[in-house]
Amino acid sequence: MLAFVGFLVSPLEQGLIYGMMALGVYLSFRVLNYADLTVDGSLPLGAAITASMIVAGHDPWLATLLAVLGGAVAGTATGLLHTQLRITPLLSGILTMTALYSINLRVMGRSNIPLLRADTIFNQAAALGLGERGASLILAAGTAALLIFLLYLFLETELGLAVRATGDNEQMIKSLGVNTDTTKVLGLALSNALVALSGSYVAQYQHFADVGMGIGTIIAGLASVIIGEVLFGSSSVWRALVAVVGGSFFYRLVIALVLWMGLQPTDLKLMTALLVVLALASPQLKQRLRLGASGS
Amino acid sequence: MLRLKNVRKVFQAGTVNEKVALAAINLEIPAGDFVTIIGSNGAGKSTLLNVIAGVYPVDAGRIYLDDQDVTGWAEHVRARLMGRVFQDPLLGTAASMTIEENLAMALRRGEKRRLRKGITAAERALFRERLAELGLGLENRLNDRVRLLSGGQRQALTLLMATLKKPQLLLLDEHTAALDPKTGEKVLDLTIRLVEEHRLTTLMVTHNLHQALRAGNRTLMMDEGQIILDVRDAERQRTTVHDLLALFEKRGVYSDKLLLANAP
Numbered sequence: 082m083l084a085f086v087g088f089l090v091s092p093l094e095q096g097l098i099y100g101m102m103a104l105g106v107y108l109s110f111r112v113l114n115y116a117d118l119t120v121d122g123s124l125p126l127g128a129a130i131t132a133s134m135i136v137a138g139h140d141p142w143l144a145t146l147l148a149v150l151g152g153a154v155a156g157t158a159t160g161l162l163h164t165q166l167r168i169t170p171l172l173s174g175i176l177t178m179t180a181l182y183s184i185n186l187r188v189m190g191r192s193n194i195p196l197l198r199a200d201t202i203f204n205q206a207a208a209l210g211l212g213e214r215g216a217s218l219i220l221a222a223g224t225a226a227l228l229i230f231l232l233y234l235f236l237e238t239e240l241g242l243a244v245r246a247t248g249d250n251e252q253m254i255k256s257l258g259v260n261t262d263t264t265k266v267l268g269l270a271l272s273n274a275l276v277a278l279s280g281s282y283v284a285q286y287q288h289f290a291d292v293g294m295g296i297g298t299i300i301a302g303l304a305s306v307i308i309g310e311v312l313f314g315s316s317s318v319w320r321a322l323v324a325v326v327g328g329s330f331f332y333r334l335v336i337a338l339v340l341w342m343g344l345q346p347t348d349l350k351l352m353t354a355l356l357v358v359l360a361l362a363s364p365q366l367k368q369r370l371r372l373g374a375s376g377s
Numbered sequence: 378m379l380r381l382k383n384v385r386k387v388f389q390a391g392t393v394n395e396k397v398a399l400a401a402i403n404l405e406i407p408a409g410d411f412v413t414i415i416g417s418n419g420a421g422k423s424t425l426l427n428v429i430a431g432v433y434p435v436d437a438g439r440i441y442l443d444d445q446d447v448t449g450w451a452e453h454v455r456a457r458l459m460g461r462v463f464q465d466p467l468l469g470t471a472a473s474m475t476i477e478e479n480l481a482m483a484l485r486r487g488e489k490r491r492l493r494k495g496i497t498a499a500e501r502a503l504f505r506e507r508l509a510e511l512g513l514g515l516e517n518r519l520n521d522r523v524r525l526l527s528g529g530q531r532q533a534l535t536l537l538m539a540t541l542k543k544p545q546l547l548l549l550d551e552h553t554a555a556l557d558p559k560t561g562e563k564v565l566d567l568t569i570r571l572v573e574e575h576r577l578t579t580l581m582v583t584h585n586l587h588q589a590l591r592a593g594n595r596t597l598m599m600d601e602g603q604i605i606l607d608v609r610d611a612e613r614q615r616t617t618v619h620d621l622l623a624l625f626e627k628r629g630v631y632s633d634k635l636l637l638a639n640a641p
């Protein structure tokens with residue numbers, strides 16, 4: 082029993098930390114209805130900014146804050162490519178993501194920065210007397226809860242309603258006097274700020290930043306969002322947000338399980354893709370099963 | 378008061394598909410007029426409403442609303458002055474959002490959106506009151522997603538949204554056409570009631586000649602980007618559906634859609 086609880090801790094921490102990224106993906110993919118691939122670049126951007134600042138001796142909280150700003154700038158770039166130059170959502174994200182690969186290398190100065198004995202937000206929290214394990218869990222859970230709360234508040238403001246309507250029915254909200262270029266850029270900036278924050282936490286949690294750590298971020302984010310919807314539903318904004326982080330935990334749990342069962346780490350991306358297909362197809366599958374049962 | 382001076386709109390100019398949708402339109406609509414607009418398919422009715430709303434720029438001419446030249450204003454800026462209802466009931470509301478959220482967005486039409494609470498308690502009470510006037514029972518469903526409503530209910534809601542914050546101009550483009558005849562008549566009744574109650578200056582496009590003569594105080598007929606008939610008040614009261622059909626026939630623009638909509 083104790084071993085099982087111990088087994089849960091790591092996926093839980095990862096689920097919470099990557100859950101912040103999934104919240105960002107939820108914002109672009111579900112709320113704005115914008116398939117934004119920038120995230121594959123903004124997650125490592127957050128990690129890169131944080132790691133290089135910490136190594137340079139800056140305060141880790143300041144490093145985290147700057148990572149968030151960096152993510153917001155990346156999202157703004159994608160938004161401007163789309164709204165000002167009329168580049169498609171997909172391509173605008175790919176362009177920023179590609180550019181970020183070079184930018185992240187520049188920020189880091191090399192392809193990998195270890196943070197082994199560096200001062201991180203987790204160490205600082207542990208020094209407050211929370212203990213090493215407790216500190217990671219409490220900090221991750223506290224941040225995720227705070228973000229869910231803030232995002233919920235935002236999505237219920239005048240501005241938040243306008244952002245949601247932009248993703249739902251652009252023509253309608255335009256006819257109500259909202260500049261949808263602005264709401265799109267704002268939504269993408271927020272989304273990528275969340276993703277970069279997640280990247281910053283990841284780097285400090287795993288004690289290194291790597292230029293390649295962003296590969297597959299979008300698919301992991303989608304997996305979390307979709308699994309969350311299937312498992313926990315999305316009947317209200319509140320519930321949908323909690324479901325995203327819940328989905329993220331479940332996704333990390335599945336990964337931990339299949340690794341424990343002996344799957345090669347290199348096969349993980351394949352497994353993730355299959356998981357997303359399964360989650361996406363689940364409504365149809367359910368319907369077919371029901372039809373099959375009643376039809377025969 | 379709305380004024381159009383020599384407004385011209387050409388689609389795909391310079392190609393073989395060039396189409397003059399509006400040819401030098403001159404039009405004055407004093408405040409309080411309720412104008413119905415008829416015309417065959419492709420006559421330019423929707424284009425007229427769209428250039429007024431700023432959906433696309435004009436190729437020539439100017440548009441004034443209350444003596445302001447709004448010709449260069451973007452669509453979302455003009456929205457401050459105009460309420461709109463589209464033909465497709467799906468276009469006027471955000472389906473994944475609740476009835477009260479949709480109304481709250483409409484109440485702030487043309488205003489800057491801030492980080493303030495999206496809906497206040499006082500507004501909720503107002504929504505309930507205004508929804509009750511529709512007589513559809515929607516006042517008890519403030520938290521239902523709009524997706525759950527029927528086409529007629531959605532169109533009634535859109536109409537309420539367009540008039541919730543009094544617009545200088547109400548633009549209705551065949552907003553009853555996608556509904557079954559009975560629901561369509563109900564939505565038209567509601568339209569007439571709201572327009573009279575708030576004394577709204579209104580432009581309503583319709584294919585239904587009965588509706589065109591029943592609603593409002595003035596009727597325009599369009600053909601090939603031009604206004605070919607403009608009757609109001611006493612003169613319009615003398616006009617019959619028969620007269621309008623005769624006029625269509627004379628122009629040789631008797632379209633299938635018109636025939637269907639106005640079959641005896």
Ligand SMILES: Nc1ncnc2c1ncn2[C@@H]1O[C@H](COP(=O)(O)OP(=O)(O)OP(=O)(O)O)[C@@H](O)[C@H]1O
Nearest residue numbers: 388389396398416417418419420421422423424425
């Ligand atoms: N966005 C557009 N691009 C190209 N051509 C257009 C566009 N919108 C309208 N047109 C053309 O302009 C002409 C006028 O169209 P409009 O939609 O204003 O007609 P309408 O009077 O509303 O017709 P209907 O009764 O069928 O709705 C038509 O020939 C149409 O094909």
Ligand SMILES: [Mg+2]
Nearest residue numbers: 422423424550
């Ligand atoms: Mg039309």
